[in-house]
Structures are given as C-alpha cells and as structure tokens.
Amino acid sequence: MAGQILNNAQLETLAGEFVKDRQKEKYARIMETVERSVLLVPIMQPRGLDEETQRLIREKKPVQLPKNASINPCLLRKETGEQALPVFTSAAQIPPERQSPAVLAMPFQVCLSMAMSEQTHVEAIVLNPFTHNIVMPRAILEVAVRRREAVKQSGTVKMTERQYAQLVHDRVAFQLLPKFLFDTKEEGLRRLQQEEGALLMEFYRESYPEERRSSIAVREEDFSVMTLNITEDMQITRLDMPEEKEKKGACYRVYAVRLQEKKELFYFTLERTAQGNQIGRITSDGRHELMEAAPDNGAEIEAVIELVARI
Helix, strand or coil: CCCCCCCCHHHHHHHHHHHHHCCHHHHHHHHHHHCCCEEEEEECCCCCCCHHHHHHHHCCCCCCCCCCCCCCECCEECCCCCEEEEEECCHHHCCHHHCCCEEEEEEHHHHHHHHHCCCCCEEEEEECCCCCCEEEEHHHHHHHHHHHHHHHHHCCCCCCHHHHHHHHHHHHHHHHHHHHHHHHHHHHHHHHHHHCHHHHHHHHHHHCCHHHHHHCCCCHHHCEEEEEECCCCEEEEEEECCCCCCCCCCEEEEEEEEECCCCEEEEEEEEEECCEEEEEEECCCCCEEEEEECCCCCCHHHHHHHHHHHC
C-alpha cells in the first residue's frame, strides 16, 4: 500500500529532466527504468475485507490483501472517452484532492498486464499525471510487452543481439518514426523522402547505447522509399523496412499519407501477424490498432487509399 517505502528517486529525476525538453533519448531511459520499478496505483476499495484491513487501508498503511481480492484501478478518462491507467512514483505525487479510496504498490509489469487486459479498455499508462504527466500509449506498452516476452523466452535478463535488434526495429517503426512525422509534419515527410535510409539510421543509432552501435545490423541501403502523388491533394510515401520475412509481429512496410488541403497525415503499417499480414495504423497520439487484413494481390496502395477515405 501507500505506506510501503518506494525508491523511485532516479525515476523521478529522469521524469523531471524529460519534461524540460522531451528528448527521445530521455524518454527511452524512463522506459528502461520504469520497467524495473514498483509504482503506486489508485484503486477502488476491494470488497469483502474485514474491518481491520479496511481501517489500515483508510490510514494508508501496508496490508496483505486476500489472494482472491478483486482489484479495480481508478482510471483517468479523457473527454473523448478514452481511458488511461495512472501510476505514481510516490505518494507525494498524488494531490490531496485527487486521493482515491485505496492505493496499491505494484511492480510496473503488473501495471502493464492490467493496462493491456481487454477488461480494462485502457489506451495508455500515465506516469505522475498531475506533475510530470508522462504518457505511455498502447504502441509503447506493446513494445514493453514484447520486451518482457523476449526476456522470458531467453531465460535471462540479458537479451541476444537479435532480440535487441527486433525491439529497436519495433521502436523505430511503431514509435520514433511516426512521432517524428506527426511532430514535424510536412518538413519531416520531406526529410524522409530526401534522406531515406540516412534519416532512419538516426533513429536506430539513438536506440542503441554508444558502446553497442557497432553491432547495428541494418544499413542505409537496406531501406527503400518511394513517393507517389496520387492526386493534387493526396501524396503517399512508401517505406520498405529491412525485416526478416518469417518474423511475426514485425512491421515490414510503412505508408505515410499526406492530405495537402487539410494538412493531415496518416501513418499505416504493414505487419506480419499470426493471423496473416495486416494493415495497422499509428495515430497522432501514439495509439496502435490493426485495421484489416492486407491484400495479397499487391493492391496495398488501393487498400490504404480506401482506409483514408473511411477514417
């Protein structure tokens, strides 16, 4: 409970540094640290507790909950109806006026499982929402899940170079590149079209510690960019990613669609899944969703155009 002693000083320092300039490298360090952290989660008071346990909860003292206790987090809700799971580095980060019936100390990995559960309908985890307000959208959470599964499969905390390379590939395709394009808009898209693989390599290099950059397996020439002016209003940029064909869950192609008149950008991913090739989408707030099966007759561009018309 909230009375437990948490040692999140390093995480709070990283969060404070990030909110000053929001550099991608600092966000990555936050994710690396938060995944090893224990955080406070506001919850509704579990039912069926004896009076003594309820008293300890009201006084914010540590308790041992029954194994069958139902834990329901207090979620944040946007005006759009989307929900987020708030987590806190310490009790001091929770304003008095925003106190919940109870607070539970949980490892981040438990918070991650709770957020990704179909029952919660959560679109993001938000770290210290009333102070630092660091949002971890579903696209980032999915990468964290894949990282956790890679650790489980390897049987050790240390990942193989191949596993690490896959995580970096996911981070570039599902997080860094779409965020760059949504942030920089037309200028960023122009850079992608002109610099091609050189721009992509910037994202790969920043995802590797300096001492490991010599192990990056991809090269500039492994990326292919093609731009098509479909109409005077619609421009489509296709990016082929360097990825093994048999790898499931990987993004092997990106379509960035620019509507000139409305100044809108759409970011679509072509992904290999257990259900076959799928077209996915990353939204401007970092949310990832699978849209529909990818056509197997080479009509990807037509399918992307139809998706844009329906959105």
